[in-house]
Amino acid sequence: MSLAFVRRHVLTVWSLFFFGYLLLPIAVVAAFSFNQPRGRFNFTWEGFTWSNWTHWNAIPGIQSAVELSLEIALIASILATGLGTLMALALVRYGFRGRATTNFIVFLPLSTPEIVLGASLLTLFLNFSTPLGFWTILIAHVMFCVSFAVVTVKARLVGFDRHLEEAAMDLGANEWTTFRKVTLPLIAPAILAALLLCFAISVDDFVVTYFVAGPRVTFPIFVWGAARVATPPQINVIGIGFFVIAVTAMLANVVLQNRRAQRA
Amino acid sequence: MTAVTPVADGAPATAEYDIRLIGLTKRFDDVVAVDNISLDIDRGHFFALLGPSGCGKTTTLRMIGGFEEPSEGRIELGGVDVARLPPYKRDVNTVFQSYALFPHLSIFENVAFGLKRRGIKGGDLRKRVGDALELVGLAGLDRRKPRQLSGGQQQRIALARALVNRPRVLLLDEPLGALDLKLRKEMQLELKRIQHEVGITFVHVTHDQEEAMTMADRIVIMNGGHIEQVGEPSELYEQPRTPFVAGFLGVSNLLSGTIVGDDRVKLQDGTEVRVPTAALAGRQGNVQIGVRPEKLRIGGGEENSLSGTVAESAYIGVSTQYILDTPAGPVTVYVQNDRLGAQVANGERLTLGWSPDCTFVVDAQEDT
Numbered sequence: 001m002s003l004a005f006v007r008r009h010v011l012t013v014w015s016l017f018f019f020g021y022l023l024l025p026i027a028v029v030a031a032f033s034f035n036q037p038r039g040r041f042n043f044t045w046e047g048f049t050w051s052n053w054t055h056w057n058a059i060p061g062i063q064s065a066v067e068l069s070l071e072i073a074l075i076a077s078i079l080a081t082g083l084g085t086l087m088a089l090a091l092v093r094y095g096f097r098g099r100a101t102t103n104f105i106v107f108l109p110l111s112t113p114e115i116v117l118g119a120s121l122l123t124l125f126l127n128f129s130t131p132l133g134f135w136t137i138l139i140a141h142v143m144f145c146v147s148f149a150v151v152t153v154k155a156r157l158v159g160f161d162r163h164l165e166e167a168a169m170d171l172g173a174n175e176w177t178t179f180r181k182v183t184l185p186l187i188a189p190a191i192l193a194a195l196l197l198c199f200a201i202s203v204d205d206f207v208v209t210y211f212v213a214g215p216r217v218t219f220p221i222f223v224w225g226a227a228r229v230a231t232p233p234q235i236n237v238i239g240i241g242f243f244v245i246a247v248t249a250m251l252a253n254v255v256l257q258n259r260r261a262q263r264a
Numbered sequence: 265m266t267a268v269t270p271v272a273d274g275a276p277a278t279a280e281y282d283i284r285l286i287g288l289t290k291r292f293d294d295v296v297a298v299d300n301i302s303l304d305i306d307r308g309h310f311f312a313l314l315g316p317s318g319c320g321k322t323t324t325l326r327m328i329g330g331f332e333e334p335s336e337g338r339i340e341l342g343g344v345d346v347a348r349l350p351p352y353k354r355d356v357n358t359v360f361q362s363y364a365l366f367p368h369l370s371i372f373e374n375v376a377f378g379l380k381r382r383g384i385k386g387g388d389l390r391k392r393v394g395d396a397l398e399l400v401g402l403a404g405l406d407r408r409k410p411r412q413l414s415g416g417q418q419q420r421i422a423l424a425r426a427l428v429n430r431p432r433v434l435l436l437d438e439p440l441g442a443l444d445l446k447l448r449k450e451m452q453l454e455l456k457r458i459q460h461e462v463g464i465t466f467v468h469v470t471h472d473q474e475e476a477m478t479m480a481d482r483i484v485i486m487n488g489g490h491i492e493q494v495g496e497p498s499e500l501y502e503q504p505r506t507p508f509v510a511g512f513l514g515v516s517n518l519l520s521g522t523i524v525g526d527d528r529v530k531l532q533d534g535t536e537v538r539v540p541t542a543a544l545a546g547r548q549g550n551v552q553i554g555v556r557p558e559k560l561r562i563g564g565g566e567e568n569s570l571s572g573t574v575a576e577s578a579y580i581g582v583s584t585q586y587i588l589d590t591p592a593g594p595v596t597v598y599v600q601n602d603r604l605g606a607q608v609a610n611g612e613r614l615t616l617g618w619s620p621d622c623t624f625v626v627d628a629q630e631d632t
């Protein structure tokens with residue numbers, strides 16, 4: 001290996017190393033989802049089997065936990081993205097009193113430690129005697145997802161040419177038609193990205209959820225509870241399942257944008 | 265565009281106003297961008313709004329288009345006050361400086377946008393869009409996206425997208441600003457041709473005086489939020505009424521003096537010059553007289569004359585420019601190089617003559 005070769009490929013090598021670092025844990029999780037552990041812990045390789053995948057819900061409680069997580073993530077990401085888009089529009093478009101403060105407040109949940117958020121939300125719910133469960137989880141998830149949605153959509157709106165909307169109105173489109181025909185299609189990629197981001201953040205949130213879940217068990221809480229007595233390989237199955245769904249959705253988004261850009 | 269009735273030779277059919285601005289004012293916090301302007305714009309004319317940067321041209325245009333609400337005043341379109349109406353309820357269309365083509369829509373969809381809002385569809389829609397694209401010389405590009413077009417082509421699409429709606433008035437905010445010089449010259453003539461063909465009133469904002477002179481039937485010169493003068497290009501050039509207009513359009517020699525008769529002004533050095541009687545109507549006291557450099561002749565034989573020494577000269581091919589020091593102030597003169605060896609050396613004494621008809625009068629300078 002000559003020096004020139006190394007120099008030419010140093011970036012490649014570095015990238016491979018970096019990707020390995022990122023992907024190795026996931027690869028291990030994926031591999032161990034096919035393991036046939038002898039004991040209760042899935043830590044050493046014993047043999048290959050499909051049965052963890054075919055019997056993914058064989059562990060009592062795992063199916064309802066997965067369902068709850070998906071349900072919460074779906075509703076929370078839609079609500080948070082809707083709210084976040086409107087907030088981003090307001091923050092970028094309108095000068096109003098308290099805009100700077102609102103900007104700051106939106107940023108707060110992103111920079112506050114989750115454990116603080118979770119604890120204070122719990123205090124809040126207890127003080128208002130709100131029964132803990134589905135609704136408190138949903139409220140908490142919408143709350144911390146909204147910030148991510150606002151930031152994502154805002155980034156797109158800042159570079160938005162206002163003349164485009166003026167041109168639409170100039171050509172006879174009222175405010176609503178202008179939003180539908182011009183604004184929305186142009187910020188759609190950001191909205192989609194926000195949706196995916198919120199879903200991914202919500203589906204695997206543990207810290208905040210643990211505080212406000214009450215008797216309900218989401219998938220991360222299930223894993224936490226199970227891990228103290230056993231780690232069935234089904235946990236790996238579900239984990240990889242979530243991962244594959246998220247990655248597929250993101251790739252689909254990227255491909256869609258590229259295809260659009262090419263056609264454009 | 266077949267459906268637009270071309271107005272014969274571009275002249276207004278009736279002396280009807282398309283736009284009237286009455287006492288229009290726009291304040292932004294502490295800035296007065298447009299200061300109480302009133303203006304009538306005749307139907308079918310090519311109007312240019314000309315002025316230096318920041319004089320309020322864009323703000324005026326945006327108020328007519330409906331993107332900026334006037335602080336005071338009225339905007340009448342065909343006799344109806346539209347000052348408080350949203351843009352989509354006004355019968356005007358705008359060509360934006362940045363073109364503002366919708367990047368996610370094809371050229372066809374861009375041009376069809378306005379027509380679709382009015383419920384036009386099917387064959388009628390396709391025909392009208394096709395006609396508009398043909399008018400701007402871009403038939404056949406309708407399936408492309410804006411970013412696949414050159415700057416000049418995008419500019420034409422922006423024009424087609426606005427014109428296809430056959431508005432009462434077309435507003436253009438420096439539509440040629442982003443084009444290179446050669447393309448800009450081409451588009452100036454092209455725009456003029458199109459305006460002639462469709463007969464729609466054009467209000468064209470520019471800070472390029474040559475562009476305004478080339479294209480417009482009438483020019484409005486703005487400065488610091490108010491209107492300095494309105495008139496035909498030759499009128500503004502030959503009879504500027506304010507020192508600003510005299511200096512903004514071409515080069516002027518302005519000499520301070522005092523009115524001493526119906527048609528006579530005494531310059532600071534005591535020379536008396538004759539000016540058109542009309543130019544002094546309603547004036548008294550101190551004024552400035554103006555003469556364009558190309559109106560001055562070397563030697564006598566004219567009614568007005570002034571002598572001085574050559575301080576500077578510049579040979580520029582077709583003509584030579586001299587700056588003379590005269591007792592009444594510095595004077596620039598352009599001399600045609602119609603004979604060989606007729607150059608005058610620096611320091612030589614010359615007498616300049618000019619006709620009273622070529623003399624205009626503007627207000628005295630404030631600070632002297």
Ligand SMILES: Nc1ncnc2c1ncn2[C@@H]1O[C@H](COP(=O)(O)OP(=O)(O)OP(=O)(O)O)[C@@H](O)[C@H]1O
Binds near residue numbers: 293
């Ligand atoms: N939205 C705004 N807020 C505050 N001030 C503004 C706003 N728009 C314009 N102005 C001010 O109003 C004045 C006139 O601006 P305008 O854009 O109309 O000038 P213009 O003649 O179009 O200049 P240019 O040739 O540079 O485009 C300027 O002093 C400008 O700073």
Ligand SMILES: [Mg+2]
Binds near residue numbers: 321323
């Ligand atoms: Mg401007």
